[in-house]
Amino acid sequence: MGFVYILRCADGTYYVGSTVDLARRLDAHNTGMGSAYTRRRLPVELAWAQEFARIDEAFAWEKRIQGWSHGKREAFMAGGIDAVIGWSKRGSAPPSP
The missing domain is CATH 3.40.1440.10 (GIY-YIG endonuclease)
Incomplete structure (x- = not known):
């Protein structure tokens, strides 16, 4: 474990x-x-x-x-992996629609 x-x-x-x-x-x-x-x-x-x-x-x-940015870590903690799918490896914000 x-x-x-x-x-x-x-x-x-x-x-x-x-x-x-x-x-x-x-x-x-x-x-x-x-x-x-x-x-x-x-x-x-x-x-x-x-x-x-x-x-x-x-x-x-x-x-x-x-390897994630501060913002990506916060989004992940708030919404799980679905919240950060589509972020670039080094991106600090979700992709534009």
Whole structure:
């Protein structure tokens, strides 16, 4: 089992990660024992998470979401994958109709 998650940092940025133990990883981030990125942006809060049957699936989604813009991440959290279908890989807005 694995999780991919998005944290909202105190400065309004997002951090994307994956783990096999979500509660432990969130605690690590908030106590400054997570990544260097979140350590400089405390406190952080869980904005979104998804459980997967296997950690490699969660890791693949982590890498996919890490390449997305701030706006695309927000649209995804609000509306799921359907909300971002059609966005370019580096696009910051949905395509025009």
